Amino acid sequence: MARTEHFNDPNAPKPNSIVVAVTVFVQDELGRVLLIQRTDNGLWALPGGGQDFGEYIAETAVRETREEAGVEVEVTGVVGIYTNPNHVVEYSDGEVRQQFSICFRGRYVSGQPTPSDESSEVRWVGRDELDDLTIHPSMRLRIDHGFQGRQQPYIG
Template sequence: MARIEHLNNPNAPEPNSIVVAVTVFVQDEQGRVLLIQRTDNGLWALPVGAQDFGEYIAETAVRETREETGIEIEVTGVVGIYTNPNHVVEYSDGEVRQQFSICFRGRYVDGQPTTSNESSAVRWVARRDLDGLAVHPSMRLRIEHGFEHRGEPYIG
């Protein structure tokens, strides 16, 4: 399913859903961040996904990271909560989702980067190499907040 991200776009369609979703900021021992190249829009992103029924939200973060990257993690904290109503995602099936995303901090436990049907590439990326990748501004904000190791989670 294709997706188009609209940020501060006055011509964006009106949202018709809000879904609890997570992103996960994980670093390796060299301080690089784990990123995927999404199959639905080609952009680079943190592992991301929606919560399933019967699942604690931290379990969502662990599951989505494993499914999209092959990496096992442990949730260690919260980077931030992202709810910008001017950021909507338009899907090819007609859903237009208003952003609601909790970005977790995770600790690498095990595994090797492995692609999935949601990720055409998976890699550890140094902060200095981020500018060479196509990353949506809303995702870049989460990544920067993750690297900053703020004392309190971002709420916005």
């Protein structure tokens, strides 16, 4: 399913859904962040996705990281909560989703970065490499907040 990001776009379609979603900021022993290249829009992003029924939100973070990136993590904190109403995602099936995403901080447990149906490439990325990748501004904000190691979660 195709996905189009609208960010601060006055001509964006009006949202018709909100889904509880997560992203996960996890670093390796060298301080690099785990990123995936999404198959639905080609952008680089933190692993993540929507919460399933019967699942604690931290379980969503662990499951999505395993499914999209092949890496096992343990949730250790919250980077931030991202709810910008000027960021909507339009899907080819007619859904237009207003952003609602909790970005968790995770600790690497095991596994090797492995692509999936949702990720064409998965790798550990150094902070100095971020500007060379195509990353949506909303996702880059989460990554930057993760690297900052903020004492309090971002709420916005």
